Amino acid sequence: MGLKSFVEVSPESHFPLENLPFGVFRPKTAAAAGGSCPPPLAARPGVAIGDLVLDLSAVASAGLFDGPVLKNNHQCFLQPSLNMFVEMGRPAWKEARSTIQKLLSADEPRLRDNASLREKSLIPMGEVQMLLPTIIGDYTDFFCSMHHAKNCGTIFRGPENPISPNWFHLPIAYHGRASSIIVSGTDIIRPRGQGHPSGKSPPYFGPSQKLDFELEMAAIVGPGNELGKPVDVNKAADHIFGLVLMNDWSARDIQAWEYVPLGPFLGKSFGTTISPWIVTLEALEPFACDAPKQEPQPLPYLDENNHRNYDIPLEVWVKPAGHEHPSIITRSNFNHLYWTLTQQLAHHTVNGCNLRAGDLLGTGTISGPDPESYGCLLELTWNAQKPLTINGSDRKFLEDGDEVIITACCKVQCYKLQFLAIVCFNSLFFPSK
Amino acid sequence: MGLKSFVEVSPESHFPLENLPFGVFRPKTAAAAGGSCPPPLAARPGVAIGDLVLDLSAVASAGLFDGPVLKNNHQCFLQPSLNMFVEMGRPAWKEARSTIQKLLSADEPRLRDNASLREKSLIPMGEVQMLLPTIIGDYTDFFCSMHHAKNCGTIFRGPENPISPNWFHLPIAYHGRASSIIVSGTDIIRPRGQGHPSGKSPPYFGPSQKLDFELEMAAIVGPGNELGKPVDVNKAADHIFGLVLMNDWSARDIQAWEYVPLGPFLGKSFGTTISPWIVTLEALEPFACDAPKQEPQPLPYLDENNHRNYDIPLEVWVKPAGHEHPSIITRSNFNHLYWTLTQQLAHHTVNGCNLRAGDLLGTGTISGPDPESYGCLLELTWNAQKPLTINGSDRKFLEDGDEVIITACCKVQCYKLQFLAIVCFNSLFFPSK
Ligand SMILES: [Ca+2]
Ligand SMILES: [Ca+2]
Ligand SMILES: [Mg+2]
Ligand SMILES: [Mg+2]
Ligand code: NI
Numbered sequence: 058m059g060l061k062s063f064v065e066v067s068p069e070s071h072f073p074l075e076n077l078p079f080g081v082f083r084p085k086t087a088a089a090a091g092g093s094c095p096p097p098l099a100a101r102p103g104v105a106i107g108d109l110v111l112d113l114s115a116v117a118s119a120g121l122f123d124g125p126v127l128k129n130n131h132q133c134f135l136q137p138s139l140n141m142f143v144e145m146g147r148p149a150w151k152e153a154r155s156t157i158q159k160l161l162s163a164d165e166p167r168l169r170d171n172a173s174l175r176e177k178s179l180i181p182m183g184e185v186q187m188l189l190p191t192i193i194g195d196y197t198d199f200f201c202s203m204h205h206a207k208n209c210g211t212i213f214r215g216p217e218n219p220i221s222p223n224w225f226h227l228p229i230a231y232h233g234r235a236s237s238i239i240v241s242g243t244d245i246i247r248p249r250g251q252g253h254p255s256g257k258s259p260p261y262f263g264p265s266q267k268l269d270f271e272l273e274m275a276a277i278v279g280p281g282n283e284l285g286k287p288v289d290v291n292k293a294a295d296h297i298f299g300l301v302l303m304n305d306w307s308a309r310d311i312q313a314w315e316y317v318p319l320g321p322f323l324g325k326s327f328g329t330t331i332s333p334w335i336v337t338l339e340a341l342e343p344f345a346c347d348a349p350k351q352e353p354q355p356l357p358y359l360d361e362n363n364h365r366n367y368d369i370p371l372e373v374w375v376k377p378a379g380h381e382h383p384s385i386i387t388r389s390n391f392n393h394l395y396w397t398l399t400q401q402l403a404h405h406t407v408n409g410c411n412l413r414a415g416d417l418l419g420t421g422t423i424s425g426p427d428p429e430s431y432g433c434l435l436e437l438t439w440n441a442q443k444p445l446t447i448n449g450s451d452r453k454f455l456e457d458g459d460e461v462i463i464t465a466c467c468k469v470q471c472y473k474l475q476f477l478a479i480v481c482f483n484s485l486f487f488p489s490k
Numbered sequence: 491m492g493l494k495s496f497v498e499v500s501p502e503s504h505f506p507l508e509n510l511p512f513g514v515f516r517p518k519t520a521a522a523a524g525g526s527c528p529p530p531l532a533a534r535p536g537v538a539i540g541d542l543v544l545d546l547s548a549v550a551s552a553g554l555f556d557g558p559v560l561k562n563n564h565q566c567f568l569q570p571s572l573n574m575f576v577e578m579g580r581p582a583w584k585e586a587r588s589t590i591q592k593l594l595s596a597d598e599p600r601l602r603d604n605a606s607l608r609e610k611s612l613i614p615m616g617e618v619q620m621l622l623p624t625i626i627g628d629y630t631d632f633f634c635s636m637h638h639a640k641n642c643g644t645i646f647r648g649p650e651n652p653i654s655p656n657w658f659h660l661p662i663a664y665h666g667r668a669s670s671i672i673v674s675g676t677d678i679i680r681p682r683g684q685g686h687p688s689g690k691s692p693p694y695f696g697p698s699q700k701l702d703f704e705l706e707m708a709a710i711v712g713p714g715n716e717l718g719k720p721v722d723v724n725k726a727a728d729h730i731f732g733l734v735l736m737n738d739w740s741a742r743d744i745q746a747w748e749y750v751p752l753g754p755f756l757g758k759s760f761g762t763t764i765s766p767w768i769v770t771l772e773a774l775e776p777f778a779c780d781a782p783k784q785e786p787q788p789l790p791y792l793d794e795n796n797h798r799n800y801d802i803p804l805e806v807w808v809k810p811a812g813h814e815h816p817s818i819i820t821r822s823n824f825n826h827l828y829w830t831l832t833q834q835l836a837h838h839t840v841n842g843c844n845l846r847a848g849d850l851l852g853t854g855t856i857s858g859p860d861p862e863s864y865g866c867l868l869e870l871t872w873n874a875q876k877p878l879t880i881n882g883s884d885r886k887f888l889e890d891g892d893e894v895i896i897t898a899c900c901k902v903q904c905y906k907l908q909f910l911a912i913v914c915f916n917s918l919f920f921p922s923k
Contacts, residue, residue: 194627195669201750210751221750226693227684231752232665232759236628236844237717246718248841251789252659260659262789265841284670284761285679311841317654318643319633319664320753326665326843328717356684356695408681408698408744408756411669 059161064179066107066326067347071466074471075343077157078334079139079299082185089184100137100188101294103180104157105334110185113477115178121160121167124152139194139335142296143279144414149242150298158464187333189240190301191277191415196329197405198273198305198419200224201396205424208436213313225353228396228404230421232303234326238417241332245306247457248327252310261313267309268455271422272373272432272463274391274396275303277335278416279444282406290361290403295469296412297421299396300367302463303419304330309454331417332463344368344467348397358407359400366392369465371423373432377450378458384447387437389423494596497612499540504899508776510590511705511767512732515618522617533570533621536613537766539594542617546590548611554593554600556587572768576712576731577847583712583731587772601719620766622673623734624710624848629645629666629762630838631706631738631852633657638857642870646746661829661837663854667759671850674765676844678739680890681760685743693747700742700874701888704855705806705865705896707791707824708736709831710768711849715839721795723836726824729845730831731768733791733800735896736852737763742887764850765896777801777900781830790835792838799825804856804898806865810883812890817880820870822856822863824898 072078084090087097090112095101101114104427116122116129126149127133133142133149142149160168160223168174200206203220206229210219223229232326239245247268252261279298286297305325310325348366369391376383396404402417422432431437434454438444440451455461491509505511511630513536520530523545528534534547549555550564560566566575566582593601601607633639636653639662643652656662680701685694704773712731715721721729738758745757777907781799802824809816827831829837834851855865864870867887871877874886888894 138828161718195667223684223693223747223750225749229748230755232667232755232841234628235668236666236714236846237842238848239717246842249655249720249791250841254659259786260656260789262791281669284672308841311855314656315654315660315662316751316753318753319662320749320750320751322663322665323838323841323843327841353692356693358682358695403758408683408741408760409670409679410667410756410759413669416669 063169072105116427140415200421250311265308271305273303281413284411287407293399293402299335302332375463376460496602505538553770573848591792633662633854683744698741704738706736708852714846717844724763725831726835735765807895
């Protein structure tokens with residue numbers, strides 16, 4: 058049986074007491090805001106519990122973060138982003154989690170029996186607007202699923218040597234665009250751009266005709282490192298606060314034409330969606346599992362003592378424009394990643410590159426070995442050669458008005474309690490003007 | 491004859507009254523800071539004049555920005571970065587420049603005859619520390635010199651079709667790392683990383699053995715654009731505040747091994763140096779010149795009414811470790827760029843990607859047509875096949891302790907007045923630990 062809160066948490070909720078993901082929200086009305094420190098409609102940190110958001114600025118203002126680390130540092134919860142908090146590192150994260158878990162538990166009276174504080178600090182999810190959880194200084198996207206690398210290589214370069222020889226020696230990555238990262242629910246506008254010319258004709262120009270999603274997760278960086286000072290792979294976990302879901306929207310026609318020799322640019326930078334709630338590594342700990350054995354053996358700077366992934370089932374659903382219900386189109390799992398989060402982070406810094414608190418490190422598209430587990434339409438439709446049928450509609454790539462929903466839900470069936478989840482996307486493609 | 495200031499400006503100065511570049515500085519001592527608004531040692535905006543820095547926070551606090559745009563908006567000069575000012579756009583830039591030019595002119599008494607304000611606001615360059623001029627949300631690096639593209643293609647892929655077919659249709663670019671952008675004078679630590687394996691052996695790992703500079707300039711973005719709203723190429727100039735010099739330090743061995751298929755990553759992200767002073771497009775206006783004719787004709791969204799470059803002579807000097815004097819190793823010019831700044835910016839946003847005030851857009855390595863005008867050692871030594879001799883020392887790539895100095899100096903020989911310049915770099919390679 059799971060932990061019990063005085064807040065009602067339905068068995069289907071993604072947000073039981075064992076999860077407690079962190080996000081940033083803005084009350085939709087002054088009445089919802091209660092009487093906490095920031096101005097009534099200002100952005101502030103919160104934690105999800107059942108169908109409610111716990112306003113951490115209200116909890117902090119009431120003096121309830123009384124552990125040794127946070128007692129004199131609760132201003133980290135009076136900020137419009139989580140950057141200050143995630144920068145404080147694991148001791149602060151552990152203390153915050155255990156304080157919040159205690160405050161919300163069924164047998165702890167301090168919040169449960171204080172009607173005015175409950176009123177101030179617990180807000181129905183419908184009355185808040187979720188925002189980006191951190192200010193993202195830099196966003197990096199890795200390429201860590203072998204199945205995805207192999208499929209893309211086969212589609213674009215043929216079945217002989219689809220994976221380039223460097224891939225098994227280092228976690229390949231590119232710098233992404235930080236400005237266009239948006240929170241789940243924000244509409245996406247179909248990008249215009251150049252597509253590959255056919256024969257001697259000039260390149261195509263117009264709205265992208267090959268719009269795709271990419272099923273990814275991403276790490277939110279906690280404490281950064283100084284320029285010139287790499288992070289040891291065995292200490293890399295201390296630099297990761299938690300995970301979000303990510304959809305790296307991709308315009309395949311733009312990408313295919315532009316990416317030689319410097320990599321993806323406008324085919325990606327029109328928008329990248331992340332989920333609003335950061336699930337902490339601590340909450341994910343029960344779902345840790347062995348990562349795939351690596352052959353050849355990684356170089357020493359990537360050879361970690363604790364080579365682990367997480368067992369996080371991932372699904373993508375598409376609700377075609379005009380339809381009422383979404384249908385599932387792929388089932389994958391975070392544990393398909395060949396290079397772990399800690400290897401990604403250690404590699405990123407081995408040249409001295411400095412990470413900063415709040416940075417985003419995408420895993421790359423997470424495809425599994427089977428065609429039903431591929432993480433993007435490029436793979437699922439084999440570059441439009443095998444259209445999918447979704448609710449009776451054919452899809453090669455996304456059409457205007459399609460909704461893409463990505464879910465991640467870790468489950469343990471103890472006493473029928475489903476106890477960890479990461480929320481979903483819901484983004485629209487609008488016609489371009 | 492040039493404009494005359496009451497501040498002494500030697501004929502060799504890079505900072506006459508016609509330049510007035512903007513930067514951000516910190517007084518080294520409280521005494522140097524005078525009595526302006528920010529705390530004595532805080533960062534604040536300034537403008538260079540002769541051997542002095544004009545503290546714009548002091549000028550603003552004295553109420554001297556009295557034009558219609560800035561009168562009620564002088565808080566943009568009480569910030570630790572120029573972001574708020576550059577976001578205000580051309581009307582504010584023009585008014586600030588003309589106000590400052592007037593205040594510093596020989597026949598204007600308001601500052602000239604106010605000893606206490608002069609004392610507060612004019613600080614010798616030796617008493618300030620220059621900082622990054624803006625908070626750079628995103629950094630993009632283009633690839634706009636045809637000579638550079640051709641040389642790199644020939645070196646890496648051979649003389650047949652060295653330039654990929656997309657190059658003449660769009661300004662190729664990649665996202666760079668914003669966190670490791672540093673101001674001129676900051677030491678660079680030699681990065682470690684993986685280099686290409688030879689034959690069947692595992693990849694090399696260790697300090698980079700092919701450290702290079704890249705001679706570039708970069709635009710500082712003024713007002714940004716909303717996500718989903720491209721900038722018209724004929725209005726793109728209004729989004730560019732000015733230019734800095736840039737050195738895109740590159741580890742060629744790391745880059746060569748990692749860059750397929752997603753582009754440069756750790757081969758670049760260990761550090762990128764920019765000059766502290768932003769020379770405005772307005773100051774550069776007298777040096778505008780026609781840009782190269784483009785064939786094939788660009789697509790309409792890149793086909794601009796005013797297709798212009800600037801005539802900015804560029805030089806790279808190297809002072810080998812242990813030597814006292816630098817020697818010049820290349821002479822290039824900004825006007826070699828095939829794609830203009832405005833085409834770069836319009837292309838960057840055509841997919842709806844949002845730029846933000848303070849963003850940095852590098853031009854890519856600026857190589858000219860002749861071997862004496864190549865913009866990096868990769869080209870100058872033809873990938874170490876033809877070492878350079880600098881002060882009697884052989885150089886294939888950079889060695890620890892080498893100093894690289896990049897200069898840009900626009901000259902008009904009117905009445906022997908040399909009247910515009912952009913300052914130089916001076917960065918050291920330190921041994922890695
Ligand atoms: Ca991706
Ligand atoms: Ca470059
Ligand atoms: Mg993206
Ligand atoms: Mg660089
Ligand atoms: Ni004031």
